[in-house]
Amino acid sequence: MNGKDHALLVESHERLLDVLRDRLELKGTKEGCSTGDCGICAILMDGKLVNSCLILAIQARNKNITTIEAVGTAENLHPLQRQFINSNACQCGFCTPAMILASKNLLDHNPNPTEEDIKEAIRGILCRCTGYHSIIKAVKAAALESKK
Amino acid sequence: MLTYLDTYGSKVQVIAHGTDLINRMQRRQIDSTVLLDLSGLSEFNFVQNDNGIIRIGALTTIHDLVSSSALDSRYDVFRDVAAKFGGPAIVNMATVGGNVCAASSSEDLIPVLLVLNAKVKVRSKQGDRVMRLDEFLKGKRQTALLPNEIMIEIMFEDLGSQSACAFEKIGMRNSLIIAFLNCAIYLTLNKRSKLIDEVRIAFNRTSSKIPARATKTESVLTGKYLSPELVEGAISSLKSELQLTSDFRVSGEYRREVAPVIFRRALVKCAERLGEKSIV
Numbered sequence: 001m002n003g004k005d006h007a008l009l010v011e012s013h014e015r016l017l018d019v020l021r022d023r024l025e026l027k028g029t030k031e032g033c034s035t036g037d038c039g040i041c042a043i044l045m046d047g048k049l050v051n052s053c054l055i056l057a058i059q060a061r062n063k064n065i066t067t068i069e070a071v072g073t074a075e076n077l078h079p080l081q082r083q084f085i086n087s088n089a090c091q092c093g094f095c096t097p098a099m100i101l102a103s104k105n106l107l108d109h110n111p112n113p114t115e116e117d118i119k120e121a122i123r124g125i126l127c128r129c130t131g132y133h134s135i136i137k138a139v140k141a142a143a144l145e146s147k148k
Numbered sequence: 149m150l151t152y153l154d155t156y157g158s159k160v161q162v163i164a165h166g167t168d169l170i171n172r173m174q175r176r177q178i179d180s181t182v183l184l185d186l187s188g189l190s191e192f193n194f195v196q197n198d199n200g201i202i203r204i205g206a207l208t209t210i211h212d213l214v215s216s217s218a219l220d221s222r223y224d225v226f227r228d229v230a231a232k233f234g235g236p237a238i239v240n241m242a243t244v245g246g247n248v249c250a251a252s253s254s255e256d257l258i259p260v261l262l263v264l265n266a267k268v269k270v271r272s273k274q275g276d277r278v279m280r281l282d283e284f285l286k287g288k289r290q291t292a293l294l295p296n297e298i299m300i301e302i303m304f305e306d307l308g309s310q311s312a313c314a315f316e317k318i319g320m321r322n323s324l325i326i327a328f329l330n331c332a333i334y335l336t337l338n339k340r341s342k343l344i345d346e347v348r349i350a351f352n353r354t355s356s357k358i359p360a361r362a363t364k365t366e367s368v369l370t371g372k373y374l375s376p377e378l379v380e381g382a383i384s385s386l387k388s389e390l391q392l393t394s395d396f397r398v399s400g401e402y403r404r405e406v407a408p409v410i411f412r413r414a415l416v417k418c419a420e421r422l423g424e425k426s427i428v
Contacts, residue, residue: 036238042237048240049236049240051241059166059187121236123324124235124238
């Protein structure tokens with residue numbers, strides 16, 4: 001979990017999302033629809049974007065999990081975080097953790113994404129403020145910044 | 149595991165990556181109190197071309213299916229599906245076996261596998277059984293899977309050079325949406341005469357509540373040249389053959405309006421994939 005091992009005894013029906021938020025106090029991962037429709041609870045598991053609301057905690061055993069808490073620090077922001085601020089890409093902010101993780105996953109695999117690549121990477125995440133334009137702009141700017 | 153299922157199967161629900169099952173558990177639609185997690189069985193995550201038979205492990209994710217080197221551009225139909233299947237987070241988790249075993253009209257892979265004449269392999273302590281997909285699907289949320297069995301594989305004949313397959317889907321949005329209606333077509337053109345040797349058409353949202361073939365319309369097309377007149381004939385046949393349902397998503401009337409549209413799109417895509425650009 002974000003580079004640290006955790007030994008937890010979980011209930012068979014417990015979702016990864018609940019374990020993250022309630023047991024590990026990692027509140028950066030948000031709960032949206034809880035049906036896999038909105039993508040707000042997305043995290044990275046073994047380098048793949050997944051919805052933590054649709055994963056049983058027990059199914060995450062021995063996996064490498066990255067949540068928004070592992071991306072940048074207040075003193076040293078990740079280029080995506082800096083560009084999300086510069087582009088005003090956070091409106092209510094609820095989808096931002098998932099948007100940043102999905103974008104980070106994209107940039108990790110593809111440092112020069114086209115606009116279509118960016119749209120494809122974030123298409124599973126709903127921004128109910130509908131601020132997609134600024135989000136795409138922020139990801140483009142972060143890709144440029146990372147190259148410098 | 150199979151021994152465990154043989155004893156306790158009727159009380160056990162197997163789970164792959166849960167993209168469908170966890171939703172149904174939350175809606176209290178699953179009675180079982182015991183879940184058996186199959187997600188770690190990596191031996192059932194494979195895509196192979198075995199002497200002309202394409203074999204797909206039941207635990208292959210949609211992502212792994214479309215990125216498999218065993219499926220060349222003739223299998224772009226799976227890319228058609230993945231592009232409209234759900235967001236990347238769902239594509240990364242949902243499995244081929246899970247999509248088929250969920251057995252409802254919402255499962256986008258089922259129409260495609262139906263027109264590919266797919267077969268399903270299931271395994272229990274007593275051994276393996278192979279059956280046709282249309283026999284495996286018994287009705288909405290009902291399959292021929294016995295309580296002590298798990299699905300391990302889906303297989304179908306390699307497309308060859310004269311066959312193509314395409315998938316079209318209509319929903320409220322382009323992404324992250326359960327289909328109002330979808331359509332899959334398999335088309336074989338005779339290499340010399342260009343006559344339609346074989347065509348298979350499947351739609352979801354039919355009155356059987358699971359995706360089904362439109363066999364009458366298939367016979368209208370078979371043995372003929374793929375011309376604009378023939379497509380019009382096929383569309384009028386479809387209109388009388390398809391019994392499309394109404395539900396909370398959209399009315400049957402709407403579905404009857406868009407069925408010819410996505411049918412035509414899928415047919416054109418098949419023809420284009422066979423290098424016949426100007427037929428329809």
